[in-house]
Amino acid sequence: MANPSLLILAGDGIGPEVMAEVKKIIAWMGDKRGVTFDVSEDLVGGCAYDAHGTPLHDDTMAKAQAVDAVLLGAVGGPKYDTLDFSVKPERGLLRLRKEMDLYSNLRPAQCFDALADFSSLKQDVIAGLDIMIVRELTSGVYFGEPRGIFTEGNERVGINTQRYTESEIARVARSAFELARKRGNKVCSMEKANVMESGILWRQVVQEIHDKEYADVELSHMYADAGAMQLTRWPKQFDVIVTDNLFGDLLSDLAAMLTGSLGMLPSASLGAPMANGRPKALYEPVHGSAPDIAGQGKANPIACILSFAMALRYSFDMGDEATRVESAVEKVLADGVRTADLMGPAGGTPVSTSQMGDAIVAAL
Amino acid sequence: MANPSLLILAGDGIGPEVMAEVKKIIAWMGDKRGVTFDVSEDLVGGCAYDAHGTPLHDDTMAKAQAVDAVLLGAVGGPKYDTLDFSVKPERGLLRLRKEMDLYSNLRPAQCFDALADFSSLKQDVIAGLDIMIVRELTSGVYFGEPRGIFTEGNERVGINTQRYTESEIARVARSAFELARKRGNKVCSMEKANVMESGILWRQVVQEIHDKEYADVELSHMYADAGAMQLTRWPKQFDVIVTDNLFGDLLSDLAAMLTGSLGMLPSASLGAPMANGRPKALYEPVHGSAPDIAGQGKANPIACILSFAMALRYSFDMGDEATRVESAVEKVLADGVRTADLMGPAGGTPVSTSQMGDAIVAAL
Numbered sequence: 001m002a003n004p005s006l007l008i009l010a011g012d013g014i015g016p017e018v019m020a021e022v023k024k025i026i027a028w029m030g031d032k033r034g035v036t037f038d039v040s041e042d043l044v045g046g047c048a049y050d051a052h053g054t055p056l057h058d059d060t061m062a063k064a065q066a067v068d069a070v071l072l073g074a075v076g077g078p079k080y081d082t083l084d085f086s087v088k089p090e091r092g093l094l095r096l097r098k099e100m101d102l103y104s105n106l107r108p109a110q111c112f113d114a115l116a117d118f119s120s121l122k123q124d125v126i127a128g129l130d131i132m133i134v135r136e137l138t139s140g141v142y143f144g145e146p147r148g149i150f151t152e153g154n155e156r157v158g159i160n161t162q163r164y165t166e167s168e169i170a171r172v173a174r175s176a177f178e179l180a181r182k183r184g185n186k187v188c189s190m191e192k193a194n195v196m197e198s199g200i201l202w203r204q205v206v207q208e209i210h211d212k213e214y215a216d217v218e219l220s221h222m223y224a225d226a227g228a229m230q231l232t233r234w235p236k237q238f239d240v241i242v243t244d245n246l247f248g249d250l251l252s253d254l255a256a257m258l259t260g261s262l263g264m265l266p267s268a269s270l271g272a273p274m275a276n277g278r279p280k281a282l283y284e285p286v287h288g289s290a291p292d293i294a295g296q297g298k299a300n301p302i303a304c305i306l307s308f309a310m311a312l313r314y315s316f317d318m319g320d321e322a323t324r325v326e327s328a329v330e331k332v333l334a335d336g337v338r339t340a341d342l343m344g345p346a347g348g349t350p351v352s353t354s355q356m357g358d359a360i361v362a363a364l
Numbered sequence: 365m366a367n368p369s370l371l372i373l374a375g376d377g378i379g380p381e382v383m384a385e386v387k388k389i390i391a392w393m394g395d396k397r398g399v400t401f402d403v404s405e406d407l408v409g410g411c412a413y414d415a416h417g418t419p420l421h422d423d424t425m426a427k428a429q430a431v432d433a434v435l436l437g438a439v440g441g442p443k444y445d446t447l448d449f450s451v452k453p454e455r456g457l458l459r460l461r462k463e464m465d466l467y468s469n470l471r472p473a474q475c476f477d478a479l480a481d482f483s484s485l486k487q488d489v490i491a492g493l494d495i496m497i498v499r500e501l502t503s504g505v506y507f508g509e510p511r512g513i514f515t516e517g518n519e520r521v522g523i524n525t526q527r528y529t530e531s532e533i534a535r536v537a538r539s540a541f542e543l544a545r546k547r548g549n550k551v552c553s554m555e556k557a558n559v560m561e562s563g564i565l566w567r568q569v570v571q572e573i574h575d576k577e578y579a580d581v582e583l584s585h586m587y588a589d590a591g592a593m594q595l596t597r598w599p600k601q602f603d604v605i606v607t608d609n610l611f612g613d614l615l616s617d618l619a620a621m622l623t624g625s626l627g628m629l630p631s632a633s634l635g636a637p638m639a640n641g642r643p644k645a646l647y648e649p650v651h652g653s654a655p656d657i658a659g660q661g662k663a664n665p666i667a668c669i670l671s672f673a674m675a676l677r678y679s680f681d682m683g684d685e686a687t688r689v690e691s692a693v694e695k696v697l698a699d700g701v702r703t704a705d706l707m708g709p710a711g712g713t714p715v716s717t718s719q720m721g722d723a724i725v726a727a728l
């Protein structure tokens with residue numbers, strides 16, 4: 001059988017630095033576990049714009065479609081702030097999501113024991129937290145038409161369209177229910193059905209899919225504003241949360257920040273199965289490109305390394321290898337090894353990006 | 365001069381209970397301060413639907429347009445969950461907001477010293493917190509057309525439209541800048557300009573109004589997802605936040621929950637000045653109708669009382685009287701008087717809704 005293929009798009013800012021540490025894990029897997037990946041690399045975001053005048057070249061798009069999984073670092077930076085909307089770094093990422101049809105974005109919000117103190121929330125509220133946000137990623141107001149800035153009379157009007165079809169809702173709901181079955185068997189769906197018709201349809205379809213196909217899973221519905229409150233008040237009440245693209249953007253960032261350790265959190269964006277049975281997939285850390293610390297060896301590579309672990313689990317059916325990587329991360333944290341962002345009052349051994357990667361490889 | 369007029373719409377659930385305590389304050393003001401209000405009362409929400417088959421009767425709407433200020437309790441309850449979208453209790457509230465053109469929704473998130481322990485956030489993160497969220501309230505995806513659930517091919521599609529005109533953005537921006545000048549002189553504007561054109565226009569117009577009219581106020585811009593994160597991480601970095609209707613819904617609820625004492629938080633919804641110079645105005649607690657505790661004397665009336673204090677300040681130019689009410693609330697809290705929702709590990713004197721109202725009047 002051919003080696004599993006991986007396209008690395010390190011992107012901008014700290015992207016290349018954190019990705020360098022993932023490559024160490026990949027190398028270790030080839031040496032020690034006999035698992036060899038066919039790795040290719042390319043540009044996305046600002047660096048792609050610098051090279052080609054577009055944040056995602058068509059050739060790169062074609063490569064992404066052809067591989068088993070894409071691993072992305074981060075995109076964006078102040079240098080690109082004044083670019084036109086259509087060529088901003090983010091458009092590269094959004095094009096990948098849309099054209100690969102990665103409709104199910106998995107964002108675990110997990111609190112690591114060694115870091116519970118890092119949260120702005122009280123320890124008992126956050127210790128042991130383990131929730132999974134499933135965000136719809138290819139539709140909604142991110143992609144709906146009509147959109148744009150128009151002139152009406154003598155003033156400008158900004159328009160975007162929130163639009164969800166039944167089948168778009170159904171497939172991401174299924175993805176959430178499937179995940180729940182492997183976890184706490186509970187799904188909470190969030191929308192604003194009290195003010196938006198698209199939210200009414202969302203609620204109906206999620207309920208229908210539940211009743212027909214997943215009646216064994218416990219399902220509840222919550223308005224997204226109440227969801228933001230409840231996530232802040234007592235996040236451990238949730239297991240899996242399923243929500244739309246825009247609410248998911250806010251709520252998953254909120255959930256990530258609850259844990260206090262943004263530099264720790266991975267994500268997976270999954271689409272339909274390809275001919276080989278593997279889902280279309282892109283993995284990326286939740287954090288951004290952090291231009292303020294880029295190139296200084298300060299970045300925390302763990303979110304990117306855990307994104308690779310998600311790739312092992314969800315794309316390559318190597319759950320054991322994924323757990324091995326995750327355990328190595330936990331061990332290193334328990335040992336007090338800390339990049340700058342993880343340096344709290346309790347102290348620890350300060351390390352650079354590269355030393356953190358080495359420590360994790362050593363713990364493997 | 366005619367007495368200032370006030371329309372009380374107590375609404376559903378705990379609405380009537382908490383409003384009864386406000387009436388004690390109003391009576392006290394007549395007796396002791398020589399300030400008499402012309403008070404009328406009417407129905408909104410589920411109770412209006414029960415009486416008239418609509419959550420807001422046209423006569424009530426006309427009264428609301430005619431008075432100096434509306435004071436609202438809360439709307440909604442499980443009994444009305446299965447009603448058609450068009451007659452749900454919320455529609456009554458949304459109609460008031462829209463037809464009175466209450467475009468500027470002021471939601472203070474304030475942490476009361478005596479209650480700092482109530483938050484799920486750490487004490488140092490939250491102690492002394494005092495931010496003001498200014499939420500656009502009459503436009504955006506709440507009201508944009510087209511909207512609805514349609515059939516396309518053989519499936520349903522849910523559609524809503526996010527729509528902002530330049531003047532809608534400009535007026536709420538002005539409102540935020542004016543408030544900031546009376547507070548910490550800092551405004552942070554939140555949108556998703558990286559993915560939504562309506563967000564691009566939002567950012568541009570806020571910046572233009574700033575540069576032309578409020579260059580003395582410090583202005584920053586933040587993506588709404590980052591805003592949710594930063595509110596969770598270190599909310600004290602903010603003074604005034606201005607944002608659109610939908611983001612404001614989530615972010616203000618999040619900010620409210622940061623304080624841990626939802627039963628404490630008031631809001632004001634303001635429109636353009638009327639002939640008498642007073643703004644169109646509606647005041648309401650941030651909490652909902654809490655049907656689970658309705659009718660049991662358990663509700664905390666403070667949010668509603670503080671909403672009345674906001675009316676004194678913003679509608680009637682009685683800032684001193686408002687401060688008097690707010691100080692009475694603080695004194696009662698400092699004395700350890702506690703409704704059930706405020707009963708923490710530190711204990712206190714448990715009181716009913718009505719006893720809390722009496723205690724505040726006594727402290728006045």
Ligand SMILES: CC(C)[C@H](C(=O)O)[C@@H](O)C(=O)O
Nearest residue numbers: 090091093094249558559589
């Ligand atoms: C970079 C940006 C376009 C993106 C989004 O809004 O989806 C980011 O915030 C995310 O959550 O992945």
Ligand SMILES: CC(C)[C@H](C(=O)O)[C@@H](O)C(=O)O
Nearest residue numbers: 194195225454455457458613
């Ligand atoms: C009740 C509901 C329609 C309302 C809203 O979504 O605006 C509420 O959540 C609020 O924030 O006042």
